Amino acid sequence: MNQPSIHVRAFITWLAIFPLVSLGFVTIVPVMGDAHPLLKVLVLTLVVVPLAVYLVVPNLMKLYLKIAAPKSRG
Numbered sequence: 001m002n003q004p005s006i007h008v009r010a011f012i013t014w015l016a017i018f019p020l021v022s023l024g025f026v027t028i029v030p031v032m033g034d035a036h037p038l039l040k041v042l043v044l045t046l047v048v049v050p051l052a053v054y055l056v057v058p059n060l061m062k063l064y065l066k067i068a069a070p071k072s073r074g
Helices: 007-033 037-068
Strands: none
Touching: 007 037
């Protein structure tokens, strides 16, 4: 099967990023207390981006390709 469209890839990426950022926002950011907002964003992205790129997006892509693959008819 060909690669999904750029729109599907964008949605899959968003589907990975949104929950990771939300989870990080409620767990990591409060622990940092009064740290500068840019430092909070830096730490949050240092956690979220690798998780999304190396773990979540590839697994969501595999799931999408499995679901979208045409079923063989025998």
